[in-house]
Every structure is written in structure tokens, then in C-alpha cells.
Amino acid sequence: MGSPSAPRANPRFAPTKNNFENELVFKVIMPLLEITNLSHNFGGLCALTKFSLEVKAGELVGLIGPNGAGKTTIFNLITGVFKVHEGVIKFQGQDITHWRSHRISSRGIARTFQNIRLFKELSVLDNVRLGAYARHAYSLLDAVGRSRNFRREEERQRQRAEALLARFNLSRYAGAPARNLPYGEQRRVEMARALISEPRLLLLDEPAAGMNQSETQELIRLILEIKEEFSLTIILIEHQMRVVQNLCQWVKVLDFGETIASGPPREIQQHPKVLAAYLGQDGALVEEEMENSASRSVIVGQ
Ligand SMILES: Nc1ncnc2c1ncn2[C@@H]1O[C@H](COP(=O)(O)OP(=O)(O)OP(=O)(O)O)[C@@H](O)[C@H]1O
Numbered sequence: 358m359g360s361p362s363a364p365r366a367n368p369r370f371a372p373t374k375n376n377f378e379n380e381l382v383f384k385v386i387m388p389l390l391e392i393t394n395l396s397h398n399f400g401g402l403c404a405l406t407k408f409s410l411e412v413k414a415g416e417l418v419g420l421i422g423p424n425g426a427g428k429t430t431i432f433n434l435i436t437g438v439f440k441v442h443e444g445v446i447k448f449q450g451q452d453i454t455h456w457r458s459h460r461i462s463s464r465g466i467a468r469t470f471q472n473i474r475l476f477k478e479l480s481v482l483d484n485v486r487l488g489a490y491a492r493h494a495y496s497l498l499d500a501v502g503r504s505r506n507f508r509r510e511e512e513r514q515r516q517r518a519e520a521l522l523a524r525f526n527l528s529r530y531a532g533a534p535a536r537n538l539p540y541g542e543q544r545r546v547e548m549a550r551a552l553i554s555e556p557r558l559l560l561l562d563e564p565a566a567g568m569n570q571s572e573t574q575e576l577i578r579l580i581l582e583i584k585e586e587f588s589l590t591i592i593l594i595e596h597q598m599r600v601v602q603n604l605c606q607w608v609k610v611l612d613f614g615e616t617i618a619s620g621p622p623r624e625i626q627q628h629p630k631v632l633a634a635y636l637g638q639d640g641a642l643v644e645e646e647m648e649n650s651a652s653r654s655v656i657v658g659q
């Protein structure tokens with residue numbers, strides 16, 4: 358700092374004791390995401406009823422529940438795919454309830470989809486680059502005129518996309534159309550695409566669906582690694598209890614849009630309402646039943 362050539366700090370942004378404390382308070386106390394009494398109907402169907410959730414920075418929270426319980430609806434509401442009619446969503450203390458998808462994404466929320474949504478004919482590299490759309494730092498005029506700013510930003514995003522492909526062990530597919538990739542690899546491309554927008558919160562919708570046991574193990578390891586490397590907070594929708602137990606500190610269980618239980622994964626497995634939701638009666642085979650439920654999702658292609 359003492360060197361004469363060192364850039365002078367802008368006093369407006371210089372760290373002060375107060376904003377350092379604010380940041381600390383934010384990290385330790387304030388939830389990164391705060392959802393209050395979120396409800397959603399499709400015609401007469403209550404897909405979600407008064408759902409509330411607090412997620413702190415750095416947490417990995419699970420959402421589970423039988424098919425049609427309302428899990429994906431929550432992601433669609435958080436990301437602005439569905440309009441919120443009832444309830445409040447706050448992110449980093451800011452009310453984002455009625456924001457459009459693009460603005461939500463540029464604020465730092467990214468997701469993957471239950472049904473893989475890649476542009477099948479585009480190359481893997483281009484699919485990942487498209488995820489950067491939310492963060493582009495140039496204007497429409499820049500893009501039309503292909504200004505230096507535009508080209509610099511494009512180049513930066515291409516390099517980031519290549520680095521992400523390398524991180525996800527996908528470099529060899531960079532030029533190939535996405536449709537040529539095996540299923541597990543397509544899921545990893547989706548994760549890379551989500552990360553290029555530099556999110557703070559990552560929403561993963563059944564990332565292990567359709568994977569075999571060794572692919573699932575590999576995925577668990579990958580999720581834990583990227584969580585640390587990219588300082589992510591993660592909400593994970595998952596049917597497989599093995600995945601949930603290995604990853605999540607806290608789990609919420611939904612059934613017919615209602616929250617029926619929440620707690621650490623091992624505890625909620627014994628919860629009578631959870632047993633009843635999965636088995637229709639009290640029983641002990643929650644793990645197998647949850648996994649069967651997941652394979653039903655895959656078969657019907659939801
Ligand atoms: N776009 C839509 N239009 C009409 N009904 C919908 C729509 N999306 C979801 N639903 C209904 O809302 C309910 C909740 O669906 P959602 O997709 O959130 O369930 P889910 O918990 O993700 O289930 P799954 O485990 O099968 O993915 C279901 O009854 C579903 O049929």
C-alpha cells in the first residue's frame with residue numbers, strides 16, 4: 358500500500374469498521390435467501406402452500422418429497438419462471454419477489470433443470486457460454502456495434518467457459534454438439550453453464566436423476582468440491598436419500614405442496630409424516646421408496 362505506484366483506494370469503497378461489521382453480520386446472521394409464506398396454484402391445484410425457508414451463506418439445504426410435492430415449483434418461483442402471487446422472497450436482504458428471471462440471475466442465483474435443458478445442436482462450449490448472458494458487462498449498442506468492450510467481454514467469457522469445461526473434465530467435448538454427450542456429462546455441462554454466471558446461490562434440481570451408483574458417488578464429490586471452490590450456497594432437490602445424507606445439513610420435506618417436516622436428514626427419515634408420505638403408511642423402507650420415486654420421475658421424463 359505504501360508504494361507510490363499502488364492505485365489509490367476509492368474512499369467511497371474503502372473498508373471501514375462499520376461496513377466490515379455489516380458484512381460479518383450479514384454472513385453470520387442474515388439469511389442469504391429468505392422465503393416467507395410462498396404459495397402457488399395452478400388453476401384449482403394448490404402446488405405449494407405457505408412455504409417458508411431460510412438459507413444462510415455456505416449452507417447446503419435439501420428439498421425432498423414424493424412426485425408432484427411442489428419442489429420444482431419452488432425453484433421456478435425463486436428464479437422468476439413463475440410469477441409469485443403470494444409470499445415474499447428475499448435474497449441478500451433484498452426483496453426479489455417480483456423480479457424478472459434475468460435480473461434474479463444477474464443478482465447471483467443460478468439453477469440446473471430437472472429435465473436437462475441444453476441446446477442440443479450447439480457445441481458444449483457454446484452452451485456454457487450462453488450461461489454468461491446474465492453477467493454480460495456490455496450494452497445492446499456494444500453488441501450491435503461489436504465494440505472493443507463487447508469483444509473483450511466475449512473473450513473473457515470464452516476463457517471462463519473453457520476453464521469451467523476443464524474443471525468439469527469436459528474439455529474433450531468442447532466442440533461437440535451437446536446431444537452427442539452421455540447423460541451424466543450433459544448434467545455436468547448444465548452445472549458448468551450455471552456457474553459461469555458466478556452465482557452465490559445454486560439451485561440443483563435432481564442432479565443425480567438417471568445416474569448409476571458410481572456416477573452418483575462422483576457427483577456427490579463434485580458438488581462438495583465446487584461448493585468450496587466457488588463459495589456457493591446450494592439448495593438441492595433430490596429423491597435419493599444417499600445423496601441427501603451425504604450432502605445436506607438440513608432438509609425440508611414437502612407433500613402435496615405442504616411442508617410436512619424439516620430437520621437433519623437422519624432425523625427426518627424417521628419422521629412419521631415422512632414415512633407416511635413415501636409409503637402411504639408407517640414403514641422403514643424410506644430410502645428404497647424414495648429412490649423408486651426418483652426412477653418414476655425419470656421414466657415419465659418429468
Ligand atoms: N406448469 C404447470 N402447469 C400446471 N400444473 C403444474 C405445472 N407445474 C407443476 N404443476 C403441478 O404442480 C404440482 C407440483 O409440481 P412440481 O413439479 O413442483 O413437483 P415436484 O415436487 O418437483 O415433483 P417431481 O418429484 O415429480 O419432480 C404437481 O401436481 C404438478 O403436476
Ligand SMILES: [Mg+2]
Binds near residue numbers: 471
Ligand atoms: Mg420436480
